[in-house]
Amino acid sequence: MFNRAEDKNTSEVINSVFDMRKLGDKFVNAEIVTFNGLFQGGYLITLRDNQRKTIEGIILDNDGKYNGTWGFPPGLKSSGSFGVTASLNGSLRLVTFENEMTLKISFTTLPKFFSNDQGYENPHIKSTYPSIDSSIPLSITNINITYHLSVTISTNNVSIYQYINNDDIPILRQFVPGNSPYFSYSSDKKTINMKVLESTFNQPNSNYYIVIDGNMVRDWKSNNPLLGVVRNRWKFNTINIQDNFAEESIGRFSLTEEGTKSFEKLSLDGRRGFLSQLRIDLAKSIPVDINRLDYIKCCEYDYSQKPPRILLSLPIKSTTSPHERNVDHIIKDLDILIKHKEVTPISWFGTTNNLEASFGFRRYKNLLDDFKFHLIGIVIGIVILGFLYFYAKKKYPLGENIVIFKFPLIILNFIMSIMFILNNGKNVPQLFIPSIIFCVIPTIINFVMGVIIMLQEIKKNRYFYEWFKNNVDIASLFTILSGANLEMLNILSSQVAGIMLFNAPLSEVIQFYIFWGSFIGFFINDVPRFIIQVFYIKLVVNYDIIPFLTLSTSSIILANNIISKIYHAIIHLYSKKRKSIMILQNKKISCNLANENSSITVPRKIRKTVK
Known part of the structure; x- marks a missing residue:
């Protein structure tokens, strides 16, 4: 139902839509007071003749064409104000004020331009x-x-x-x-x-x-x-539908910047009250039985957002009833509600309105639960490598059979570093550029050093050249792989499992260059990658399998390099000390022989032998 009196913009609307000349000359001098859409379709124009102090009404159809008058007697007097009301049943009520003490109410029936409102009580x-x-x-x-x-x-x-x-x-x-x-x-x-x-x-x-x-x-x-x-x-x-069972889970959501500041100002009791009310309001928003939502846990900080925002954790309990929403659907619904909070009940409550829309509601991932099949595959791979190692060691004990573990570890770490940049690098913007720098530059340096080392060995070591002529493909492959780690070149001389293909006679000088080249790579490659992974795990909320494998392989390679470098240093110091002892022993023998020579005459032939 509507009730309109005077509308200053009515004439502008009519003139912009209808050609008033179709209504006849008698309305030219009349003032258009109201222009109303009618419930049963069509339009009502109310006119006032200020000179004669009369009011009239005309009806237009849905296309704006003249249909007739409103059914009241023409030339109704109105010395004061008046009101027009069109009811839902299609009748029209006109209230006119004759004077301060007298008003007149008139009714008439309006034409219907829509035959049926289809039950909406709106014929349009x-x-x-x-x-x-x-x-x-x-x-x-x-x-x-x-x-x-x-x-x-x-x-x-x-x-x-x-x-x-x-x-x-x-x-x-x-x-x-x-x-x-x-x-x-x-x-x-x-x-x-x-x-x-x-x-x-x-x-x-x-x-x-x-x-x-x-x-x-x-x-x-x-x-x-x-x-x-x-x-x-x-x-x-x-419709009534049964839901599949889903295990209980934990989800995380973030407060807005303003919500974080407000929460930090609350007392301990104030924080408890806020979290309790937030739990109630979330249950209403989903909606779900509040007993399905456990108590909200606080507080972590999401440092990937600037400034850092408070993260809250909400455990969601499972249900055995097939007629209730399972945990997976509740998590999905809550994520949608928060992300579109401008049109959902989330924006209606004082607590939930403080939730960050861009973060939504994310399932908290437990590596052991979410990636158990990946981890099982990794364990199976390690077991297979273990069998290969013992087989190689039994077949040829003198070979450096440890490369069976070292080779796949280096390759896996290199692949994971690239996948980390492509899939996860932009999750923490401040780590994206450093990740690219400490992946691309060390790779180029290692590859250039690998090419130089191979060319030097081909040029100066004729035994290696003979091997190279028969194994060009494997040499080129490992030259490329040296970009991942320069120590890949040592595999060519490892004699793993007694395979002659890996029996390249590398000179001691080249092995010396490979050692120091990998030592430099330790500082420009292994250490920075490990530091980036440590920062990443602290700055993100959802930690998935790719960063986990990248951190794991980086940690193993870093630990291996540190321990191997320490062992090489020990061997070098021990060798140097042993050499010094041997020199002292030789000097002592020489002194003793000199003393003996002063008291005993030794034949020249024997003397030469002693020297």
Whole structure:
């Protein structure tokens, strides 16, 4: 129902839409007071003749063409103000004030331009999806409204409610303002499509209704506001479906920057009260039985956001009832609700409005649970390498059979470093560029050094050259692999499992260069990569398998290099000390022989032998 008096913009609207010359010359001098859309279609124009102090009304059809007058006697007197009300049943009430003490109420019946309102109590609506009293699947993502006439979106809302019975307080599931990008038109502008979140119709065997505010749409031709749909008219239900069981899980969500600052200012009791109320409001927003949500845990900081935000953890309990939402669906619904909080109940509560939309709600990943099959595969791979190692050692004990472990470890670490940059590098922007630098530059340096070392050995070591001529392909392959780690060149002379292919006669000088080249790589490659991985695990919330493997292989390689370098230093010092002892012993023997020579005459032949 509507009731309009004077409207200053009415004449502008009419002049922009209708050709008033079609109404006849008798209305030229009349003042247009109101221009109203009627419930049963068409339009009512109310006119006042200020000279004769009379009011008149004319009816236009849906196309704006003259249909007739409003049914009251012509030339009604009105010395004062008046009011016009069009009711839902198609009648018109006119209230005129004759003087301060007298008013007159008149009724008349209006013509109907729409024959049936289809149960929406809005004859402009032709049909909807879902239709009234229908059953719909869960989590549909679109609804639509088809009008009899072309319309345009205005400013007011479409709201979706869930209810148990008509007497209960309904639960708001989603609301969308008219100027939202959630709306789109059909080509003839008669059908309006509205995007619906998957979390809106998420409860099986539940009742819903949709409310359309008045002035949510306007007549496209006249720009006149159209009626909406009141509660309990456009109602329907979701189908009953059984949900699969899902284990309990933990999810994380973030406070906004303002929410973090406000939370930090609270006392200990204030924080407890905030978290308790937040749990209640989240249960209402989903909606879900509050007993399914455990107590919220606080507090961690997400340093990947600037400034850092507080992270909260929410355990979600599983259920054995097939008619309740399982844990996976609750996590998904809560993520959608938070990410689109501008149109969901999340923005309605003082607590949930402090949740960061861009973060959403993320499942907390436990490496042992989420990546157990990956870890099992890694263990199986290590066991297979162990069997290969013992087989190689039994076949040829003198070979450096440890390369069976070292070779796949270096290759895996190099591949994981590249995959980390591609898949996870941008998760922490401040680590992205350093990750690229300490991957690309050491690789180039190692490769250039590998090429130089191979060319020097080919040029100066004729035994290596003979091997090289027969094994060009394997030599070129390991030259390329030296970009990952310069020690890959040592595998060519490892004699692993007695394979002649890996029997390259590398000179001691080249092995010396490889040792010091890998020592430099230890500082420009291994150490920086390890530091980046340590910072990454501290700065992210969700830690997945690629960073885990990258950190694991980097740690093993770093530890191996440190220990091997220490052992080489010990061997070098021991060799140097042993050499010094041997020199001292030789000197002592020489001195003793000299003393003996002073007292004993030794034949020249024997003397030469002693020397």
